[in-house]
Amino acid sequence: MLKVNKIEKNYKNFHLNCTMEVPAGCITGLIGENGAGKSTTFKAIENLIFLDGGSVELFGKPHDQLTAEEKQKIGVVLSGSTFSDVYMIKDVVKILEAVYPDFEKEKFLSLVERFRLPQDQKLKEFSTGMKAKLKLFIALCHNASLLILDEPTAGMDVVARDEVLTLLREYMEEDESRAILISSHISGDLEGLCDDIYMIHEGRIVLHEDTDRLLSSYGLLKMTEERFRTVDRSHLLKKKKESYGYSCLTDEIRYYMENYPDITAEKGSIDEIIMMTVKGEAV
Known part of the structure; x- marks a missing residue:
């Protein structure tokens, strides 16, 4: 559904060179430290910046050739x-109705009610978490088959994050042909959500692994x-x-657990794997 092939973007002190893929039916996570x-x-995927190299395909065609x-x-x-x-919620609804022919107004308003967003307040009175929920509801309510979510749970407490992750699982269960690309600073969110995870560091993908294998086979010695x-x-x-x-x-x-009983072996969390991948030295 989404293919990113050797895309490059050069800034003064940063160079992006990234390849990744998000197939239909999968939730793919992108993790890395700030500035990675x-x-x-x-x-780049959203065609909001010019590329210096490489290509992005969405739905089997170049991302800059998509129809409306x-x-x-x-x-x-x-x-x-x-x-x-x-704006208030009612103003947002009017805009979405004008922008998206497939805007699902009833679904949107039911999510607003379900997640307790105030409809009689201006957005400037919303908390950071409330604004984050609103952005996600918009993405979910126009019959999209691919979600591209950059830090969608930013500013939310643990209960709100769990509610949102449940919402994303429900979205995928409704149609097996859908897909999600999601990033988050909170690796624990991705552990229980994503099918596979890419790790980016200094503009390059340094690790790609199925989440199950990442959690079962990776570890610290x-x-x-x-x-x-x-x-x-x-x-x-890494060492x-x-x-x-x-x-x-x-x-x-x-x-190593079977062949070196004198070595201490521990299952590593995603955070620990990130730290060793980024800070560790080549063996």
Whole structure:
């Protein structure tokens, strides 16, 4: 459904070079630290910036050749985008009715009610979390088959984030041909939502893995310097010097658990995998 092929964007102190794919029926996550290139990638996909190289395909055609009808099939949440603060929900509804022929007004208003957004207040009185919910509801309510969501849960508390993630699962369950590309600073949200995850660092994709394998096969090994000199390194991805010796990132943790019982092996969280991938040294 979405193919990003070696796209490049050059700024003064930043270079993006990214390849990724989001197939139909999948929720794909894009993770990375601030400034890694997540938002630039989303803007490139949305044709909001000029590319210096590479290509983006949506629905099997170049993203700059989509018809108006095809563009309607994309629901977007971009960080920083919003409506004027003087609007109320009723004003937003009028605009959406004018912009989207397939705007689902009843669904939109039911979400507003379900998630307790005030309809008698101007948007300037909304909290950051309320504004984030509103942007997501807009993306969900015009019959889109692809959602591109850049930090959709930003500013939400843990309860609100859980509600939104449930909403995204419901969206996918309604039609198996749909797809979602989502980024988030909160890796725990993506662990229970995404089918696969890309990690971006300094403008490059440094890791792509199915979420199940990421959580089951990746892990951290802790060993003395003496053991590090003799251990089989064929499944070690990164290393980090520690006071006791070395910590290492592996994508075959069971191999080391079975063959090196003297090594401490721990299942790594996505945050820990990010840190080792970014901060660790090559083995």
